[in-house]
Amino acid sequence: MNLFGDLEVRLDPWQVDYGAELPVEPEDEAGPDEGVILDVEAPPSQWQPIAPASADTIARLVFVDGVRRIEARLIVRRGDRICHGAFGSYAVGSVAVLGNVATCGEPHVDRIVAVGSGEQVAQAVAPLPTLVYRPVSTASSDPDGPLHALQDEMRAAEERLGRELANANDTLVVADGPLTFEQPLRGGAVGYIKRLFKLYLPSEKLALMAQLSAGQRTPIFALRSSRRFARGRCHRLRTATLRTAPMAGSSQPAKSAPNRSA
Numbered sequence: 001m002n003l004f005g006d007l008e009v010r011l012d013p014w015q016v017d018y019g020a021e022l023p024v025e026p027e028d029e030a031g032p033d034e035g036v037i038l039d040v041e042a043p044p045s046q047w048q049p050i051a052p053a054s055a056d057t058i059a060r061l062v063f064v065d066g067v068r069r070i071e072a073r074l075i076v077r078r079g080d081r082i083c084h085g086a087f088g089s090y091a092v093g094s095v096a097v098l099g100n101v102a103t104c105g106e107p108h109v110d111r112i113v114a115v116g117s118g119e120q121v122a123q124a125v126a127p128l129p130t131l132v133y134r135p136v137s138t139a140s141s142d143p144d145g146p147l148h149a150l151q152d153e154m155r156a157a158e159e160r161l162g163r164e165l166a167n168a169n170d171t172l173v174v175a176d177g178p179l180t181f182e183q184p185l186r187g188g189a190v191g192y193i194k195r196l197f198k199l200y201l202p203s204e205k206l207a208l209m210a211q212l213s214a215g216q217r218t219p220i221f222a223l224r225s226s227r228r229f230a231r232g233r234c235h236r237l238r239t240a241t242l243r244t245a246p247m248a249g250s251s252q253p254a255k256s257a258p259n260r261s262a
Contacts, residue, residue, distance in 0.1 A: 004076075005122035007115070009085065012073035036200050037222040040233060047208055049216040058188075059098065059170040064162045066092040066154045066176065070147055076115050083117035086146035087125075087133055090154040092161055108161065112136045112153055114146035155180070162189055178232050191232070201236075212238035 038044040067090065074085035089112075094105035113125050113133040120137035138149040155177065163181050166173040171187030179191030199206065200223060208218060217237040 003121075003125050006078065007119065007121065008077040009121075010075050012075050014073065035224045036202070037224055038202075038205070038219075040222050041220040041235075044205075047205060047219050049208065049212050050219060051213075051216050058172040060168070060172070060187075061097040062094055062165045062171060062173045063097075064092070064094045064158055064165065064173055064175045066090055066158045068150050068154045070150065073143075073146075074113075074115070076119060078119060081117070083115060083119050083141060084143045084146055085113065085115040085119075086150065087111070087113050088146065088150040090150060090157065092154065092157040094161060094165060096165075105165075108157060110134070110153065110157065112150060114138060114149040116145035116149075117141045178234075180232070191234075193234070209236050212236065214238050214240055 038047070042048075069089060071087045071089060074087070076083050076085045089110065091107050091109045093107035096103045096105065111131070111133045112135070113121050114136040115121060116138050118137060118139050121135040124132050124134050126132045136149050136153065138145045140148060142148075158175060158177070159180050162173050162175040162179075163185070165171065166185045166187045166189040169186050173187065173189040175189060175191050177191055177193060179189055181189070201209070201218075201221065205218070212218070215238065217235045220233055220235045222233045
């Protein structure tokens, strides 16, 4: 019995860190509806460092994070059509801090077999009874489309866990990456972006980011996008004074925006 139905599947011989054996030109993911809105908290001409005057204390602090990996890349064929796929896995967990005690929550582990170009394996693939990969499809034809699908699956799992844990009194959830939910909660939640691959802000605002002292932040700005994990309201925050580089010691706390492109 063919595990992959009517798809012809073989392992990509290249190591997963090297990318796909048969690369194609990556698609441009940026759309015309994407941009940055600067005047959320202050007009762009009045941007200056902001130091919070006070802060509320939270009894319970919960950190939510996930990790994922590509275990094998695939070359998938249906007739004369070739597309990319991958076996991948991810895990999502939490650590709750109450007083001086930190407690690890129960981790959630999942495995997927992702196929690009709109193709999908017809059923779950189980090389072993305890090793089951559920099928996921992505419309992307990019060699890294399956990797992005795995990332989205992990983020969705982080979102579910963060939303569940934030629905408790006197609790603040710090989720890794952008925050993608804003349903009414008994507690609070914030996304924490540690690494930036795109600065977003226009060049004339980058000098302000470099001038921030520890504890200071920029005014709030908004990211506009049709992509769910690429929109929200955020600011840049200097958490420590490190002068090894202009942006060192800074992060980007974020909260979600309503489900619209503006």
